[in-house]
Each structure stands twice: as C-alpha cells, then as structure tokens.
Amino acid sequence: MKKFLTFFILLVSFIGNSQILDPVKWTTKVVQLSNDEFELVMNAKIDNEWHMYSQFTPDGGALPAVFEYRNAKGNYTLVGKTKESTYKKIFNDIFEVDEYYFANTAQFKQKIKVTNTKLKEVKVYLEYQACKEQCIQQDKTFIFKLPEIKEVTKVEEKTTESPVIKEEKKTEEVAAVIEELVEKDTSETKVDKNREDVKQVDKATSEVSTKNENPDDEINNWTLFLLTLIAGIFVTFTPCVFPMIPMTVSFFLKQSANGDKKKGRLNALMYGVFIVLIYVLISLPFHIFQSLSPDIFYEISTNPYLNIFFFIVFVVFAISFLGAFEITMPSALANKVDNASNKGGFAGIFFMALTLIIVSFSCTGPALGAVIGGVLSTDGGATLLTIAMLGFGLGLAFPFMIFALFPSMMGNLPKSGGWLNTVKVVFGFIELALAFKFLSMADLVMDWHILEREVFIVIWIAIFIGLALYLFGKITLPHDSPLSHISVGRLLLGLVSLSFSIYLIPGLWGAPLNIISGFPPPMTYSESPNGVGFKSTLTNSTTTNESLPEHAHYGPHKIIAFHDYDEGLAYAKKVNKPVLIDFTGKTCVNCRRMEELVWAKPEILSILNEEVVLISLYVDDRTELPEDKKYSSDNGKEINTYGKKWSDLGITKYKANIQPYYILMKHDEGNLNKPVGYTPDVSEYKAWLEEGIANFKK
Structure with a gap:
C-alpha cells in the first residue's frame, strides 16, 4: 500500500505535465588562503526528494559527479583533490551496488595555487546526475573571479621559506601521493576510509546550511x-x-x-x-x-x-x-x-x-x-x-x-x-x-563481516521462533503467571510470529525479503552476494544476430531497438510503424524497473516487438560525438557526447529532462498521444501504447 501511494504521488508530480526540471541550484564563492592560494567553494541546494551523486559513487550504479578545471594549464595548479561534504550511502537493489549521494545540500571545495599572476578567473565544468523517481543529466560551468594577485619574487620566496614550511610541504606531497594511491583501490572499504579523510569541510566559511534531514516525503x-x-x-x-x-x-x-x-x-x-x-x-x-x-x-x-x-x-x-x-x-x-x-x-x-x-x-x-x-x-x-x-x-x-x-x-x-x-x-x-x-x-x-546477511537473518529467525514458542506456552519466564490455556489472541499472535519466521528462511538463499527491506545487511554483504542460483533476467544487449536491421541492437528481452534517433526514424518509415522513443539511462533505476516489471509482461512485449519501432536514447551515454557533430545548445551548453545530444533533444523538443520518458511519434515527428514517464501499472501502460498505435492507424 505504501509503495502504491508513493507511486501515485510521483505519477501525479512527474507524469501529469512534462516540464524542464532543474532540481539542483548552485552558489559559489572564492576564499583567499594566501597571496596566490585560493579555495573554490561550490554549494548545491537540492530540491526535496531529489538526490545528486558523489564523485566517489562506485561504478555500476548512478553516474558520479565529474569536475573539469578548464583553464588550469599555465594558470594554476590543483592542490589535492576536490573535497566534498558528507555523502549518504544506500544499496541499489537494481544495480546491486552501493551508491553515494547527497540530499538537500552538498558542498565541494578545491584548493588551487595560481602560477599566472595575471589570471582573472577560473573556469570549472561540472557534470552530474540528479535523480528522484526519474534521473536527469545536468552540467554547469562555474566562473570564479579572482582578486588581484601581487607579484612575489623567487628571492623573497626563498628568504621566507623556513625549514618548518619546507617540512610541511614535504608532508603535503607525501599525503597527496598516499591519497592518490588510496583512490586507485576500488574496494568499498578503502574508498569509504578515504572518504572519511576528505569529507570534513570548513563549516565556518560555508554559506549554505548542510542539513542532513532525510528527504522523507509527507507519506513517510x-x-x-x-x-x-x-x-x-x-x-x-x-x-x-x-x-x-x-x-x-x-x-x-x-x-x-x-x-x-x-x-x-x-x-x-x-x-x-x-x-x-x-x-x-x-x-x-x-x-x-x-x-x-x-x-x-x-x-x-x-x-x-x-x-x-x-x-x-x-x-x-x-x-x-x-x-x-x-x-x-x-x-x-x-x-x-x-x-x-x-x-x-x-x-x-x-x-x-x-x-x-x-x-x-x-x-x-x-x-x-x-x-x-x-x-x-x-x-x-x-x-x-x-x-x-x-x-x-x-x-x-x-x-x-x-x-x-x-x-x-x-x-x-x-x-x-x-x-x-x-x-x-x-x-x-x-x-x-x-x-x-x-x-x-x-x-x-x-x-x-561478523554479522553478514545470513547470520542476521538466522538470529531474527531464532528470536521470532522463540517468541512464537513463548506465546504458545512452551517457554515460561520469571514473572509469568501459571498458564492453564492460551487465549485466542495469544494463539493468533504466536501464529503470526511463526509465519514471519518461516517467511525469513528463503532469505538465507537470496530471497529479497521486501517486508523487512532495509533491516538486514544488503545482498552484497553476504556469503552469496547474488543469492544462490542467481541469474540475470535481462538479455545481454550485446547479442548479435544477422537478421537485425541495419544499425539496430537487441535491447531488454531481445526487443529490437535503435540507439540513434535518425536511424530509428528512417527504419520506422521503411516498415510503416509508429516510433516509441524511450529516453532512458544506463544508471536509471526506474528505467530498469519498467523493463523488468512492465516490458517483460507478454501483452506489452508483443506490442514492443511487433507494432512499434523502439528508439532508446541513453542520456548518460558519454561516447564522444564526431567533431563535425558537436555543437552548442540554445542555452550555451557544449554538446559533445551522444548523451548530451539526446538530453538536449528531450529538453528542446519535448520540454522534459526526466528518465524514463516515453513518446509515441508519427513519421512527421508529431506526437500520437500525450507522453508519459514512469508508469509501473501494466494495464495503464498498455492502454497508453494502444491509444497511440490506434491514432497512427487512423
């Protein structure tokens, strides 16, 4: 019931009206640390219920934040890595990895040492992903204005550099090397340890309150x-x-x-x-x-x-x-x-x-x-x-x-x-x-690894079996009165406890145990991370077949799909079928849920295979565009990857930047019906598909 209510609210807020979303608002400032050293501070204010992801979120899940310092060459050097405020960690059961994210606020800091005293500004380019029930790809370019930097001669530097300062610099260099080596280790433990070293921020210079309240909605x-x-x-x-x-x-x-x-x-x-x-x-x-x-x-x-x-x-x-x-x-x-x-x-x-x-x-x-x-x-x-x-x-x-x-x-x-x-x-x-x-x-x-998932579940099974035995009168405790019989209520409660214990048992072999989701350790923290007998339900998208149309690929459940808008549209005209545009993402959780829980249904799968041409546009695809295909969007953003190209298409043509987002389209590129977003109700999604196909045939 709770999931249903959550889905309902999200459907109303996201599907009811397509719109351009900008859930992360940014403010910046420059803190001068010395004559030629500065700290660049980037504060993010994140809309309620939205998340953006850390630079350090592990591979296989959401896309991490990526910083590029555009005009560094010949102007300044980076002192250490970009530091960030405290992130949160949650296990993603779709991608089966932990993800590190920020809610409400985030802060990033980078120290620089200026080598060009005539430098007036620093340009920082940021790419990041923000998600709610849908995910959007975002990028920002920050311009930091620097105050005037006084010339300092090498002689002066030498005379003022004491042995203590030299020793501090040597320590900083060693620390930087150690930090770089630690970051190369991708194991979760060391990544977490490294993050603990860099997560502390200078709260005295922060302009944004870093509240850590969970983005609990009104339902929660x-x-x-x-x-x-x-x-x-x-x-x-x-x-x-x-x-x-x-x-x-x-x-x-x-x-x-x-x-x-x-x-x-x-x-x-x-x-x-x-x-x-x-x-x-x-x-x-x-x-x-x-x-x-x-x-x-x-x-x-x-x-x-x-x-x-x-x-x-x-x-x-x-x-x-x-x-x-x-x-x-x-x-x-x-x-x-x-x-x-x-x-x-x-x-x-x-x-x-x-x-x-x-x-x-x-x-x-x-x-x-x-x-x-x-x-x-x-x-x-x-x-x-x-x-x-x-x-x-x-x-x-x-x-x-x-x-x-x-x-x-x-x-x-x-x-x-x-x-x-x-x-x-x-x-x-x-x-x-x-x-x-x-x-x-x-x-x-x-x-x-003392209390792994299996051990935790065994302990809970033992506790609730013990409770059942107590309620059935098989166990007595110090202050219990003599029991000649058990009441009906006590019997029913005992049966509930026993049933719950039995429900937990399959969890020892990898069952998800949705009723107690969040209480046991995640599947990755167990003796069998993927569960005994685990097998992916999704078809390998790299499968090849000679019968595939030119430029097509196999998508989920072997649905023939195109990853290029123009190529897919050309094929749709050739076979005289309507186009289903699927704005999706490699790291989009609800895109995977739609594919696994909705597209997998026989009544939906038959429509996707036989009555439409599917064009799946991955807005987080970082494959570089050919040089002659790169361009700048209407708002000045640099479009240099296929993901940015498809994201810009969604914004400019459909006024939406959410994923998943579905459009049924005619050959003249007009809509056949109203686009929809995340639609977990199979009958509703089927009705939407049938409506658009019927309009195409008229």
Whole structure:
C-alpha cells in the first residue's frame, strides 16, 4: 500500500505535465588562503526528494559527479583533490551496488595555487546526475573571479621559506601521493576510509546550511507518526502503566462529581497535553545539536561505536522486559515530582503527568529508547525525531484522556493480570530483534563481516521462533503467571510470529525479503552476494544476430531497438510503424524497473516487438560525438557526447529532462498521444501504447 501511494504521488508530480526540471541550484564563492592560494567553494541546494551523486559513487550504479578545471594549464595548479561534504550511502537493489549521494545540500571545495599572476578567473565544468523517481543529466560551468594577485619574487620566496614550511610541504606531497594511491583501490572499504579523510569541510566559511534531514516525503512522516502513536498506545498495556489508568481517571471524575464538570474535563485534557509536551521537549536538545553540527545525525547513523552503544542499550532493555531485572528512575526524584503534583492549577497537573512518565519508566523506557535510537540511527534529522516523540506521547496520553472524558467506557477495560507481563515480554523479544540492526550497522561500517546477511537473518529467525514458542506456552519466564490455556489472541499472535519466521528462511538463499527491506545487511554483504542460483533476467544487449536491421541492437528481452534517433526514424518509415522513443539511462533505476516489471509482461512485449519501432536514447551515454557533430545548445551548453545530444533533444523538443520518458511519434515527428514517464501499472501502460498505435492507424 505504501509503495502504491508513493507511486501515485510521483505519477501525479512527474507524469501529469512534462516540464524542464532543474532540481539542483548552485552558489559559489572564492576564499583567499594566501597571496596566490585560493579555495573554490561550490554549494548545491537540492530540491526535496531529489538526490545528486558523489564523485566517489562506485561504478555500476548512478553516474558520479565529474569536475573539469578548464583553464588550469599555465594558470594554476590543483592542490589535492576536490573535497566534498558528507555523502549518504544506500544499496541499489537494481544495480546491486552501493551508491553515494547527497540530499538537500552538498558542498565541494578545491584548493588551487595560481602560477599566472595575471589570471582573472577560473573556469570549472561540472557534470552530474540528479535523480528522484526519474534521473536527469545536468552540467554547469562555474566562473570564479579572482582578486588581484601581487607579484612575489623567487628571492623573497626563498628568504621566507623556513625549514618548518619546507617540512610541511614535504608532508603535503607525501599525503597527496598516499591519497592518490588510496583512490586507485576500488574496494568499498578503502574508498569509504578515504572518504572519511576528505569529507570534513570548513563549516565556518560555508554559506549554505548542510542539513542532513532525510528527504522523507509527507507519506513517510505520517507513517512514522502513526507507528509511534501505535507504540505509545501499546505501552499503556504494560504492568507499569495500565493500573494507573483507573487511578488517574478517578481523580478527574472526582472533580467532575464535585459539580465542576467543565473543569474536570479541561484538567483531563491538559493532563494529556502535558504528557505529549514533555515527550516533545525531550527532542528539543537534538534541534540545538543539529544547529551546532548539521552532520550530527549522519555521524550518529554511521558511527560504529555509537551503534554498538545503542545495541548494548537495546539488549539491556530487552533483558529487562523479559524479566531479568527492572529499570527504574531514582525513587528520590519520583517522590520529589509526586510532591510537586499536589500543587493546584495547571502546574500541579503538569507534575502529575511528569510523575506518570517517571514511575512508568521501567516499561516506557525501552520503548522510548527504541523510538529515539531508531530515529537517531538514521539521518532523519531532529524534525523527524520530534514527529516520533509527538506520536509516542500522544499514544501514551490518548487512553487517559479518552477514559476521563468518557468514563462509561471504563467498564470495557480488561482487568489487570498476567496478560500485562505477556505484553511486556513480547516487547522484549521485539526489542532484542531491533538491537541487532544497530550491531549490523556498526559491522557494515567497520567491514568486520561478523554479522553478514545470513547470520542476521538466522538470529531474527531464532528470536521470532522463540517468541512464537513463548506465546504458545512452551517457554515460561520469571514473572509469568501459571498458564492453564492460551487465549485466542495469544494463539493468533504466536501464529503470526511463526509465519514471519518461516517467511525469513528463503532469505538465507537470496530471497529479497521486501517486508523487512532495509533491516538486514544488503545482498552484497553476504556469503552469496547474488543469492544462490542467481541469474540475470535481462538479455545481454550485446547479442548479435544477422537478421537485425541495419544499425539496430537487441535491447531488454531481445526487443529490437535503435540507439540513434535518425536511424530509428528512417527504419520506422521503411516498415510503416509508429516510433516509441524511450529516453532512458544506463544508471536509471526506474528505467530498469519498467523493463523488468512492465516490458517483460507478454501483452506489452508483443506490442514492443511487433507494432512499434523502439528508439532508446541513453542520456548518460558519454561516447564522444564526431567533431563535425558537436555543437552548442540554445542555452550555451557544449554538446559533445551522444548523451548530451539526446538530453538536449528531450529538453528542446519535448520540454522534459526526466528518465524514463516515453513518446509515441508519427513519421512527421508529431506526437500520437500525450507522453508519459514512469508508469509501473501494466494495464495503464498498455492502454497508453494502444491509444497511440490506434491514432497512427487512423
């Protein structure tokens, strides 16, 4: 359902109207470091939900950012490599590689030493890829204006160069050599290590705030809110909280019974509001931390030692929930807050809410830790944490407010008993499973290969089988009441846990396990990176066949395709078929999804093979154009590769620069129907194809 909603929103935003997209906005500045040394700073502001890719993203996935320093020869030399701000890493299950990308903001810096004192400007050319559900190829030319450079004679340089400076220069030269050698090693571990050395940027000179909030759309925020709301409600059904509901409600009912019903109801509402407020206040320090250090959430999510700390905390909480010991707040603090709750007015109600939070900490603490730790272990940002705390606090406060406002519902509450401890134990098992996510993240960062995908899945299978056995009454724990029979609800929950365990088993042999996508380590971090018996579903595009038309190639599923617009159009006229233009990319994830999930369907495949001529134009093809075919676009961009040529065609002719993008075209190059973008619905895509073909035949 979540995927469906995401696809729907993206279809509305991208497919509804073709348009020229420019999701990355740039600002630049020059920082003078000495008379002849400068730092070129390029700041990128990236639209919400879009990403651009790092210079160091591994081969086989998205295209990396590439910098060219155009007028360097005879004018200046580069000091070291181009440095960039902290990137994020995500596994691409289509290309089966990790990809390094930026969201919201990015910063690139390059130090130069000027050798031509008359130099007035530096030209930097950048090519990069930006993606959302579709990908676009972008390029920019930056012009950096330099201040006047004073002449410095060689004699002066020699007299001012102390032995210390000479030693520093020698150290810098050695470091540059080491950096170059490290970059030549393409292994993931060393690339990551090298990136850690260069990712730190000079925040004092940055003009753009480098916020690391995840580009979560409204759907993800609401999902997080609802999940934490449910967690807060569930926590009320624990031994520390549930017995307090009738006690608290009776206090407010007593006020109503004394003749002031409005005051009683208002106080009940304020009690709930204060519970929510206290939990939201817990998140506020993280906003301060983020303002002081914008990278804090990324650092937390990738710091192996912090993740190990979270792992230990979660294991301790889980053991507590299972009944080994109780985690409680200091009794002196609880007593002091309880005494303060005797004050009248809203201040007394506030301290009543605080008393509830303190005395119920042994049950709410582990769940609260799961909420905070779960968000902090991502790069979701302080705003996402506040949303989570708001949901959790509201969930905890909800029963108290409802029963105070509608006391007749109290009769429907179950009586306290052994089932409360069962709820607590179930939380313990879930907490234990979540703990290994943190250990897994530390293991991935450090490349220990202790908790590879198969080991992680085995641990989860064992935990959820253990939970199933507990719910079936085959395992008893310290605080469990004698069990003569199991309830229907307990039986059903046990079956769910057992079914989930069985679902996980194929993951040991490479099954994707979409339900828990993102929790286990990626397929590349396993004993069988491609899964046992893996075989690519895509046809080798280099396959040759004598029956192919001239200039044609085999595309996915052996569909005959042309990679040149003019050659494909000429063939379409020859065989009298409409043209299907496919603006695509070698690194376009959703282009591959369309090919694998839509084009592979028999009803679509037959149309592509028999009723249209497919022209696939790869906008990220970096093959050089012949010299006589190179040109400058209307906006002054240099068109020197086939990819740029096809990208410029999409922009100038179709006013769109997204991939995938599909056009059904007549021989006079007019459209047969309205172009579409990413369309994962097979029936919708088929209807679109049939509409265009029918218009061609009229």
